[in-house]
Amino acid sequence: MSSNPTPAKKQLLKIIILGDSGVGKTSLMHQFVSKKFDSRYKATIGADFLTKELTVGDQVVSLQIWDTAGQERFQSLGSAFYRGADACVLVYDVTVQESFAHVGSWMEEFSIQAGRRDSVLIGNKTDLEDRRQVPTRTAQMWCDKQNAEGDKNDKTEMKYFETSARENTGVEEAFMAVAAAALARKASQPAPVPPPSTVNLNQNQPGNAGGSNNTNSGCSC
Amino acid sequence: MSGTETTNDTSSSAVTQYGFYKYPPAGVGVNRGEALAPSKKEFEGQRDQQPWKEEERWWLCSFAVYERLRRAGVATDEETTYFRNQWRHRLTAADPGGILRRLLWGYLSQQSVKVGEAAEGEVPAAVRDAIERDIGRTLPSHCLFAAADGIGRQSLRRVLLRLSAQDPEVGYCQGMAFPVATLLLHCPEEECYGVMRRLWWGRRWRLRDLFSPHFPLLTALLSILQQQIAQLLPRLHRHLAEEEMELSAIVAPWFLTLFTHQLPTALLARVWDFFILQGWRVLLQVAVYLLRKEEPVLVTLSMEEAVLHMRSDTTYQRVVDTETFIRAVLRVPIDDKVVEGLFPC
Numbered sequence: 001m002s003s004n005p006t007p008a009k010k011q012l013l014k015i016i017i018l019g020d021s022g023v024g025k026t027s028l029m030h031q032f033v034s035k036k037f038d039s040r041y042k043a044t045i046g047a048d049f050l051t052k053e054l055t056v057g058d059q060v061v062s063l064q065i066w067d068t069a070g071q072e073r074f075q076s077l078g079s080a081f082y083r084g085a086d087a088c089v090l091v092y093d094v095t096v097q098e099s100f101a102h103v104g105s106w107m108e109e110f111s112i113q114a115g116r117r118d119s120v121l122i123g124n125k126t127d128l129e130d131r132r133q134v135p136t137r138t139a140q141m142w143c144d145k146q147n148a149e150g151d152k153n154d155k156t157e158m159k160y161f162e163t164s165a166r167e168n169t170g171v172e173e174a175f176m177a178v179a180a181a182a183l184a185r186k187a188s189q190p191a192p193v194p195p196p197s198t199v200n201l202n203q204n205q206p207g208n209a210g211g212s213n214n215t216n217s218g219c220s221c
Numbered sequence: 222m223s224g225t226e227t228t229n230d231t232s233s234s235a236v237t238q239y240g241f242y243k244y245p246p247a248g249v250g251v252n253r254g255e256a257l258a259p260s261k262k263e264f265e266g267q268r269d270q271q272p273w274k275e276e277e278r279w280w281l282c283s284f285a286v287y288e289r290l291r292r293a294g295v296a297t298d299e300e301t302t303y304f305r306n307q308w309r310h311r312l313t314a315a316d317p318g319g320i321l322r323r324l325l326w327g328y329l330s331q332q333s334v335k336v337g338e339a340a341e342g343e344v345p346a347a348v349r350d351a352i353e354r355d356i357g358r359t360l361p362s363h364c365l366f367a368a369a370d371g372i373g374r375q376s377l378r379r380v381l382l383r384l385s386a387q388d389p390e391v392g393y394c395q396g397m398a399f400p401v402a403t404l405l406l407h408c409p410e411e412e413c414y415g416v417m418r419r420l421w422w423g424r425r426w427r428l429r430d431l432f433s434p435h436f437p438l439l440t441a442l443l444s445i446l447q448q449q450i451a452q453l454l455p456r457l458h459r460h461l462a463e464e465e466m467e468l469s470a471i472v473a474p475w476f477l478t479l480f481t482h483q484l485p486t487a488l489l490a491r492v493w494d495f496f497i498l499q500g501w502r503v504l505l506q507v508a509v510y511l512l513r514k515e516e517p518v519l520v521t522l523s524m525e526e527a528v529l530h531m532r533s534d535t536t537y538q539r540v541v542d543t544e545t546f547i548r549a550v551l552r553v554p555i556d557d558k559v560v561e562g563l564f565p566c
Contacts, residue, residue, distance in 0.1 A: 014525075021351060021354055021355075021395065022354035022355075039357075040357070040358075040361035040362060040367075041358060041361070042358055042359065042360075042361065042482065043354075043355045043358040043359065043395055043398065044395075045395060045396050045399075045473075045474045045477050045478055045482060046469075046470070046473045046474035046477065047470065047528070048528075048532060049525065049528065049529065051529075064525060069395055070395075071351065071394065071395045073394060073434045073435070073436075074395065076434075076435055076436070077436070077469060077473055080467035080469060080470050081470065
């Protein structure tokens with residue numbers, strides 16, 4: 001499947017996973033990308049990332065998922081990674097009230113560094129239902145509040161998901177939602193330097209989902 | 222004496238020579254490990270494989286002579302330098318090996334370090350929780366730390382709690398657990414704590430400045446590395462500038478874990494021999510060496526690709542052979558003065 005000699009131009013999307021230490025950011029990323037769960041991940045120091053190719057609608061995208069260290073003092077090292085992010089994933093642990101309380105500050109930090117972006121909020125570890133501290137309704141309401149409060153001119157959306165990285169429930173849905181949000185943002189933005197277009201007549205061009213402003217003036221400075 | 226290779230007859234065992242579980246190929250198995258606990262025999266079989274008696278005698282004599290001079294108060298700076306040079310030459314010449322290494326690290330870390338009594342108070346609950354979360358995420362594939370409440374994890378927890386108690390200002394920082402766990406592979410808990418405290422406060426290492434909020438030492442190390450790259454690796458330097466690449470994305474984890482997260486165990490032990498003897502210089506040398514080795518690839522990559530490239534284990538495992546590696550590292554020209562600039566006063 002990868003031996004195609006002239007692959008269609010892929011859209012590269014960058015997303016960042018944020019949240020307190022130990023909420024399962026690395027596990028979520030690995031579950032989504034490589035469909036496996038291991039209870040023995042090493043703590044993430046600095047940042048790490050994986051990429052996964054997927055199809056959103058009819059567009060092939062390469063999703064670059066950045067996983068960050070969760071301890072607060074690492075925020076000062078994070079800015080380099082936030083740059084150029086298209087969307088963000090905020091994660092908390094449904095069994096740790098505190099990790100939910102911190103979601104707001106993670107989002108704020110991200111907005112300062114990367115600008116406002118669409119995001120998904122993930123309540124992870126639903127397999128530990130008996131230890132749950134944060135009710136679904138509370139998190140959903142918080143999300144709704146964020147969506148209602150947003151700037152009129154710069155509307156961003158936050159969707160809520162609950163997952164279990166251990167049991168692989170809800171992970172795919174959450175990441176597909178954030179990929180779609182990131183792609184929508186990319187498509188609505190004029191590309192800074194349009195790539196020299198080589199129209200391959202034998203293939204359906206997947207690019208430019210918007211379609212209307214597909215002028216391609218050929219300015220390849 | 223004869224310098225022959227020790228035979229690593231551990232191929233049939235569940236763990237490597239260094240106690241790491243041999244994992245099935247990536248993607249297979251979930252709760253591996255528990256069923257693979259190594260037998261006592263497997264460990265004993267690995268002991269005493271090297272004829273290191275003469276090596277041991279040399280070190281013990283050298284330490285004894287130096288210690289006598291020091292205690293008599295006649296060890297001048299010149300003399301100290303002489304001894305330290307001797308020790309460095311000896312370490313460069315040969316791998317001291319496991320059991321002797323424990324002795325060397327213990328003694329060498331004491332040199333010119335005075336650490337006062339530890340004020341050990343209560344550890345705040347938040348710090349306790351932060352430590353607890355990382356206990357199971359530190360060298361989880363090593364047999365010492367694999368079991369949920371095995372002795373390795375218990376020691377790791379106690380040492381980390383004591384370390385954060387003796388310096389509440391720094392508390393606990395992610396990254397700290399890795400050097401502690403690495404030391405625990407080489408020495409028992411009490412010694413590990415002692416060595417960590419000396420590395421913490423001793424002016425050669427100042428680990429407390431590495432881990433304290435805003436990472437002052439890390440910032441200083443990064444700027445030294447930037448200068449060194451500008452001088453020694455101009456192509457890479459240009460590429461970093463053109464791509465607006467943040468060097469810290471690649472190298473911050475190296476320094477924050479003292480390379481314990483990246484280097485294979487045997488190599489790491491050799492690098493630490495020099496880290497304990499001399500301080501940060503050797504870690505800067507390793508950083509420059511790795512960047513130089515990968516320079517031809519790195520200059521073709523974006524920042525994201527570069528991080529990925531330098532993160533992959535193969536980049537470190539591909540290293541030829543431990544002794545060739547360490548010699549090449551020690552030849553990287555980094556001026557001692559540059560490193561001394563890290564700690565004014």
